[in-house]
Amino acid sequence: MKESELRERTRVLLDEVHPDDEGVSRVDFRSAQFDHGLALVHFPEGLGGFGLSPKLQAVVNEEIQSHAKTFYENLVVNPIGIGMGAPVVLTYGSEEQKRTLIKRIYTGEDIWCQMFSEPSAGSDVAGLSTRAVRDGDDWVLNGQKVWTTLAHVSKWGMLLARTNPDVPKHDGLSYFLLDMESPGVDVRPLYQITAEAEFNEVFLNDVRIPHEQMLGAEGQGWRVAITTLMNERSALGGGSSRKGGGPVSVLTRILAESGAQRSPAEQAILEDKATQLYIRAELLRLTTQRAKATQRSGNPGPEGSVGKLAQAEIYKDVWETCVAALGDDGLLYEPGYELRRPTGDFRGTGESSAEKHILQAKYQLLRSQANSIEGGTSEIMRNILGERVLGLPGEPRVDKEIAWKDVPRG
Amino acid sequence: MKESELRERTRVLLDEVHPDDEGVSRVDFRSAQFDHGLALVHFPEGLGGFGLSPKLQAVVNEEIQSHAKTFYENLVVNPIGIGMGAPVVLTYGSEEQKRTLIKRIYTGEDIWCQMFSEPSAGSDVAGLSTRAVRDGDDWVLNGQKVWTTLAHVSKWGMLLARTNPDVPKHDGLSYFLLDMESPGVDVRPLYQITAEAEFNEVFLNDVRIPHEQMLGAEGQGWRVAITTLMNERSALGGGSSRKGGGPVSVLTRILAESGAQRSPAEQAILEDKATQLYIRAELLRLTTQRAKATQRSGNPGPEGSVGKLAQAEIYKDVWETCVAALGDDGLLYEPGYELRRPTGDFRGTGESSAEKHILQAKYQLLRSQANSIEGGTSEIMRNILGERVLGLPGEPRVDKEIAWKDVPRG
Amino acid sequence: MAFEFSDEHEELRRTVRQFFENESDETKVRELMASERGFEDATWKQMAEELGLAGLIVPEIHGGADFGAVELAIVMEEMGRALLCAPYLSSAVLATSAILLAAEETAQKELLPRLASGDATATLAFAEKVSPWDLSAIAMAAEGDGASVTLSGEKTFVLDGTTADEIVVVARSNGNLTLFQVAGDAAGLTREALPPLDPTRKLAKLRFESTPAARISTGDAEPALRRALARTVTALASEQLGGSQRCLEMATDYAKTRLQFGRPIGSYQAIKHQCADMLVEVEFARSAAYSAAFALDEDDDGAEVAAAMAKSFCSEAYSHAAKRNLQIHGGMGFTWEHPAHLYLKRAKSSEMLFGSPISHRAKVAAAVGIGSA
Amino acid sequence: MAFEFSDEHEELRRTVRQFFENESDETKVRELMASERGFEDATWKQMAEELGLAGLIVPEIHGGADFGAVELAIVMEEMGRALLCAPYLSSAVLATSAILLAAEETAQKELLPRLASGDATATLAFAEKVSPWDLSAIAMAAEGDGASVTLSGEKTFVLDGTTADEIVVVARSNGNLTLFQVAGDAAGLTREALPPLDPTRKLAKLRFESTPAARISTGDAEPALRRALARTVTALASEQLGGSQRCLEMATDYAKTRLQFGRPIGSYQAIKHQCADMLVEVEFARSAAYSAAFALDEDDDGAEVAAAMAKSFCSEAYSHAAKRNLQIHGGMGFTWEHPAHLYLKRAKSSEMLFGSPISHRAKVAAAVGIGSA
Secondary structure, eight states: OOOOHHHHHHHHHHHOOOOOOOTTHHHHHHHHHHHTTTTTTOOOOOTSSOOOOOOOGGHHHHHHHHSOOOOOOOOHHHHIIIIIIIIHHHHHHHHHHHHHHHHHHHHHHHHHEOOBBBBBSSSSSSGGGOEEEETTTTEEEEEEOOOOOOGOOSSEEEEEEESTTTGGGGEEEEEEEEEESTTTTEEEOOTTTTSHHHHHHHHEEEEEEEEEGESSSSSSSHHHHHHHHHHHHHHHHOOSSTTTTHHHHHHHHHHHHHHGGGGGHHHHHHHHHHHHHHHHHHHHHHHHHHHHHHHHHHOSSTTTHHHHHHHHEEEEEEEEHHHHHHGGGGGGGGOOOOOBBOOOOOOOOOOOTTTTTHEEEHHHHGGGGGGGGSOOOHHHHHHHHHIIIOOOOOOSSSSSSSSSSGGGOO | OOOHHHHHHHHHHHHHHOOTTTTHHHHHHHHHHHTTTSSTTTTHHHTTSSSSSSGGHHHHHHHHHHHSSOOHHHHHHOOHHIIIIIIHHHHOOHHHHHHHHHHHHHHTOOOOEEEEOTTTTTSGGGGGOOOEETTTTTTEEEEOOSTTGGGGOOOOOOEEEOOOOOOGGGGGGGEEEEETTOOOOOOOOBBTSSOOSSEEEEEEEEEHHHHHGEEETTOHHHHHHHHHHHHEEEEEEEOOTTOOOTTTHHHHHHHHGGGGGGOOOHHHHHHHHHHHHHHHHHHHHHHHHHHHHHHHOOSSSSSSHHHHHHHHHHHHHHHHHHHHHGGGGBBBBBTOOOOOOOOSSSOOSOOOOOOHHHHHHHHHHHHHHGGTTTTTTTHHHHHIIIISSSSSOOOSSSSSSSSSGGSSSO | OOOOOOOOHHHHHHHHHHHHHHSOOOOHHHHHHHHSOOHHHHHHHHHTTTTTTTTTTGGGGGTTTOHHHHHHHHHHHHHHHHTTOTTTIIIIIHHHHHHHHSHHHHHHHHHHHHHHHHHHHHEEEEOSSSSSTTTGGGGOOBSSSSSSSEEEEEEEEEEEETTEEEEEEEEEEEEEEEEEEETTTTTTTTEEEBSSSTTSSSSEEEEEEEEHHHHHHSSOHHHHHHHHHHHHHHHHHHHHHHHHHHHHHHHHHHHHHHHEETEEESSSSSHHHHHHHHHHHHHHHHHEEEHHHHHHHHTTTTTHHHHHHHHHHHHHHHHHHHHHHHHGGGGGBTTTSSSSHHHHHHHHHHTTTOOOOOHHHHHHHHHHTTOOO | OOOOOHHHHHHHHHHHHHHHHHHHHHHHHHHHHSSOOOOOOHHHHHHHHHHHHHTTTOOOTTSSOOOOOOHHHHHHHHHHHHHHHIIIIIIIIIHHHHHHHSSSSHHHHHHHHHHHSSSSOEEEEESSSSSSTTTGGGGOOBSSSSEEEEEEEEEEEEETTTOOSSSEEEEETTTEEEEHHHHHOOHHHEEEEESSSTSSSSSEEEEHHHEEEOOOOOSHHHHHHHHHHHHHHHHHHHHHHHHHHHHHHHHHHHHHHHEEEEEGGGGGHHHHHHHEEEHHHHHHHHHHHHHHHHHHTOOOOOHHHHHHHHHHHHHHHHHHHHHHHHHGGGGGGGGSTTTHHHHHHHHHHHHHSSSHHHHHHHHHHHHHTSSSO
């Protein structure tokens, strides 16, 4: 299909249902968009698309944005569902599952979450302990998941559990779709050092999942999960998309505003530090751009770890320098530490308006500590770069060839 | 023996032979000092001492220094012989060896060197390959040693060789005293990145060593070597003994002299950097002092690695900052790169007079690169600190339990 | 420098550590940091009476233990390990040092016994909005000339400012920095809690509106106050050392027991070497903090420089150790329920308290002749 | 920014890499760095004639290949990998850019074809003892007003200054920075080799005593010279990138094959993670160098800032990579016979050439609005 036809179809959609119109809800519009094949153009016909190149989705989005004030970003509507859930259902789901699940993901009627992490399996995701035992047509699950974004509002969870502890760890996992309303699923907020709960812990106590909700074959869970994880990691890292934008713009601003309170020498030292960070942030942006160019020419891969690793270290350093530049004001933490679900609007990593940037810097001083942990620790990223990009040999492994149950854990 | 008696005996020695007197050579004086038991007071009577505490040597030295202009420092006379050779002969040598070797070590008639390192065995010293094969009353050696300080002027070398390749690496080593004038010993200068040859390579080609010159039992070489290495490592690291002294004083000076050539901002940045280094150097000095206090109370050990690790990193950083402070003058390297044995007097790490400090900084920029390699790399030091001080577990080892000949090498 | 602790010192350390292990465990710290008051009166009283801590550096004649900076360093180090929530730095160190070094004898007689006995707490209100840590920038001026004056204006970053029974205010009188005593419940005094980054140490802003105050110093108190701040900063460096050491221990302990890929994470060099680097920094911090304390007790000319050196180095070492500890704990270290963040917040906050590491390094530079100035 | 190389670019890279692998192997580099002249005429001629490198950025009408900064970046990157010993930076980049951007057409016609053909080399003598990299600090003033003048004084840090056939001198005329052409063998010119930290790039001090010189620019050449320096610095950043990349490769290759304790040292995280950190820095350096080159060819307003950014970052990245490479090679890397030190010396020297990373960052700061200035 040509771009022009896609644009034409988008205009037809908009003639029919317009997102700006009163009475047209988000679900109404996205439902129509899905039915017109303009939701996920790379998905098959009947499932939101036309089997086109994923790049062409931009044409549709552009067309909508140029004719409507209202535009629903997938990242906001249902990030995990659209980014990971829909693709995995498309690849591994039954026809029935594709038909019933994907559209509701796209409209945002069903929010999705991803449940791989466990307390005892951090970097070693495949070492997870949640057990799934077959019982008739069901699997019965017991265990605990952690760091589950959106679990408290989700209808469906993508879950990895151990169906066979007697084989090496990667071989004993299976992949399930869990209805989060099932009995025995207990979702609790997980408070972070910011006192906010972005994430959840999910306790599974004799939770039953029908066998049909296993995606991929029994014991093939790791393979199914890998696709999901790849999508996740490439979404992290990469820096600001605009020159001088992002966190470093907050630093530049704080530095300019706070200069009067310190000696010229101290200011010079902080300015050089800020300039180093400005340059690094800019090079992160350019490196991401280069990586994307390479990816377009058909070479995706672990190079994305450069951006993930660098961004974590740069951003942490930027926020810490912001607070150093705030000087004594950095002794105060205005959001306070009442335990809560995220509320503030200062926590984004983009630029912020008015006085928000000072609050943002302080919040991010704490929040950014996780940048080098979440989605793969910096230590793991360095392993990936060393082994998969540079081809350095791995370490002796003690857990590869033996049954999962015999691997020391804790 | 009381301090007063030791002082008295020293005055008797000086009455008899005085180092300042014309016609009294270094050998003359030190020979007499040895015979008086005032050379190494912790050594037995007849072997240069009186079996006293090693601390009391300071009393003798003090007494000599207060009554004579000439004082021969052991570190200058025969550093390896006196620091490592004499103790090892004393512990493991035959009576004959003690009688004939130790005195000539002390007088400096016989210079000693230490030959453990090999090209294929860097951090993994015990993995060395030089073979010693028994042939009648002799051992026949073949192999190559490297980083051998003073080999080109030495009479004796302390050498570690493999006498049994069929056992795990530590168990197949034996310790020899090698007469460096033996046929088949080929000493070649090893030029460093400074173009100077402080060290040598020693090639051993069918070199014969009489069995009596093995120290300790066959296969016990590692145990004998460990003592030697401990003495070496504790001699490295520790920093300047004077507040604000050492390399950092060169930096302070260069920074003050070169300030006019750059902007106040750049100067402020360099000054803060220099102050950080000044503080670190001072804390290195104090930490060494604290470690010595602990050691005195009977707790020696791997804590010395703190000083070794920190000193290497601080000094490298100091010299690099010196050259940064020199600015464009750092583009030039006045000693030039003609291959040579060490000559300049600007290379010490102490303070230097007149304009020497600039030459010293440039030379040390290069020379100090080895600080984090020689005497144990910083990586190995961190392992020691992690495992032996903090008690963290070791890595899986692939070379511990198997015959040396079956361990991959290269 | 002797640099060695006596058996009595070790005994002091054991005693206070034991006490804090019982009275300032994590549960207690969390309870107090969430409370408005921030400390427990009973514990404070016990610290004062049973352990003699409130009057540790108060002379015997004023009811104290008459100890010096070295003993204070030991106590602060243990408080840092335990993240003790108490007005110790404000009352027993900062206010006490200021009163000892700058106040008149009558005021010392009146105030110090009450502080040493734990009957009252005090704090020093000196920082103002502009250049808060620079004594010469203090602008508040007393109205009136005699022993009783009134004060108007604002003081900020006052440690434990909402709970202190006595507030020692630094203000100008005839241009000279002068100490004034203001009761915590004085008329015209408004005490507003500030939201602290480190919830285990309370901060306040104090507003004075013609508040009655008693002059308790004569002449220019600035040199004495500078020495009082050097003592405080030295004590704080020891607190930072104690926190750093605790972070190193937490990280090392976790690295020994947490398994990933079938072996302890501490067996990986990525973790092991981070711990080794922490160890080096902690040992350096120890040298910095101890040598500054010994220098004070030996009346060393270099004591103020040593204090600045210790504050700058220990601040950064603590911050590094706290961040590394969090990182080594992985996701767990990022949770509210794990104590790693409590140390991080204490570290970052105490790094900024009394001035940045860069500003303290500038003092060192000036003293040792680095730089043109 | 497009940021993608065409097939022609890749072809150019392959060709020059192949050429340098043959003509600038380690043996050759060591031979030339020990020689007084520092390069081989035959190779230079070959580079000019067969590969068109000497005239790479010279317009076709002057006998050059008429390429831009991107092609130059590719060539310089390969030269940096190979540690090429040749007056390329001095003649084909610095002097050529100055002539192209600041000289009059007649001078261009006379000089550029000779440089492009490899018949002659040139250099730019602008640095003086005080603030050598600051054009506005140039003090040397021409004596005389017309087309022919005489020059007296000293220029230093002149790249390949003892071998250049033509010396383009920057001096003042009526206060304006002006280009003058001086023959290498002119009367009153003394050329003294300086002992370089990096023996693969020769430096000289030139003394002029009433040396006859021909004026080859009019008006104030300062803006044009600033642009010429930005071009040169961008090219140098690419050279630094090439060196960094080579260090990363050497370190990685060695880490794969060197065994200690029975396994490759690259299997230890201590080494592996150093390599990973090098990789990140090299990739950032690549982005910096390439984007500065693309900016120049796109006549981007930000080209001068991009050049300063590239120079500051690539300098430090190269220095880090060279030091890490040496460390990873252990004792071996510290020997004269191993090439690690050649890269270290190139790195440290090129870091200081044309100004320190801090000074280049100051330019970036000013341009992007960091700081009060």
